[in-house]
Amino acid sequence: MSAVIAVANQKGGCGKTTLSMNLAGVLSEGGLKVLLIDADPQASAQQWAMRAGESGMGFEVMTHPHEDVHRKVREMSAKGYDAILIDCPPGASQSVASKDSQTSISRMAILAADVVIVPVRPSMLDYLASHQLLPLLREVGALKDKQRVFIVVNGKSPGRTRTGTEAISVAEEVFRIDGVDVEVLRSEVTTRQAFVLAPTVGKTVTAYEPEGKAAGEIRNLAEEIAKCLQATAAV
Ligand SMILES: Nc1ncnc2c1ncn2[C@@H]1O[C@H](COP(=O)(O)OP(=O)(O)O)[C@@H](O)[C@H]1O
Numbered sequence: 253m254s255a256v257i258a259v260a261n262q263k264g265g266c267g268k269t270t271l272s273m274n275l276a277g278v279l280s281e282g283g284l285k286v287l288l289i290d291a292d293p294q295a296s297a298q299q300w301a302m303r304a305g306e307s308g309m310g311f312e313v314m315t316h317p318h319e320d321v322h323r324k325v326r327e328m329s330a331k332g333y334d335a336i337l338i339d340c341p342p343g344a345s346q347s348v349a350s351k352d353s354q355t356s357i358s359r360m361a362i363l364a365a366d367v368v369i370v371p372v373r374p375s376m377l378d379y380l381a382s383h384q385l386l387p388l389l390r391e392v393g394a395l396k397d398k399q400r401v402f403i404v405v406n407g408k409s410p411g412r413t414r415t416g417t418e419a420i421s422v423a424e425e426v427f428r429i430d431g432v433d434v435e436v437l438r439s440e441v442t443t444r445q446a447f448v449l450a451p452t453v454g455k456t457v458t459a460y461e462p463e464g465k466a467a468g469e470i471r472n473l474a475e476e477i478a479k480c481l482q483a484t485a486a487v
């Protein structure tokens with residue numbers, strides 16, 4: 253069985269595609285067989301991967317922007333992938349009555365996932381908007397007691413700034429909610445040019461500039477996630 257990681261947030265532009273593609277890169281560089289399912293009809297991940305041309309990304313990318321994404325995950329999970337990441341579309345509002353198809357895609361992706369990563373921009377308004385995802389996570393959590401939810405603050409300015417220093421503690425306060433075990437990760441993913449430039453040449457940041465700061469940030473993030481998962485596995 254593959255480890256299934258959904259990268260979701262109903263807000264557009266918070267870094268879902270950036271983080272899912274770069275995490276997929278780090279995992280595949282670590283020797284894992286990785287698939288990224290681009291579940292966003294905008295297909296940014298797919299377009300990014302197409303820029304790699306023949307050399308490829310080091311992991312596979314397929315599009316499946318449909319509400320039965322959970323079935324696709326199950327089908328692909330039988331094919332020997334160590335990890336399957338799902339890059340979700342924007343739209344995963346709390347309303348169970350919502351018929352919005354993008355919301356349904358995210359909901360089904362979250363249902364299929366062992367781990368949910370929620371990128372958020374370091375601003376209170378963005379935290380509050382992202383907070384709307386939590387009732388959905390609570391709903392899913394009631395069905396799946398082993399699911400882990402990690403908030404990643406993405407896009408702080410590098411260096412010590414007031415918004416930067418406070419970002420993680422404010423996020424911890426905002427995302428504390430009964431019934432959902434949400435962890436705000438401490439790894440910093442800051443605003444860096446490499447995150448913007450790497451996709452233009454069909455690369456992830458670790459392939460684009462292996463010794464660069466963006467690459468270091470993504471490796472630290474992957475390591476923190478792995479440590480959190482190992483810590484629970486050991487209990
Ligand atoms: N840490 C970062 N540093 C610089 N640019 C970033 C960073 N994270 C995301 N971006 C840029 O912000 C925009 C939105 O990011 P994206 O990953 O497409 O968000 P989403 O998939 O949530 O809509 C893109 O242009 C992306 O290159």
Ligand SMILES: [Mg+2]
Pocket residue numbers: 268269270292296339340
């Ligand atoms: Mg995206």
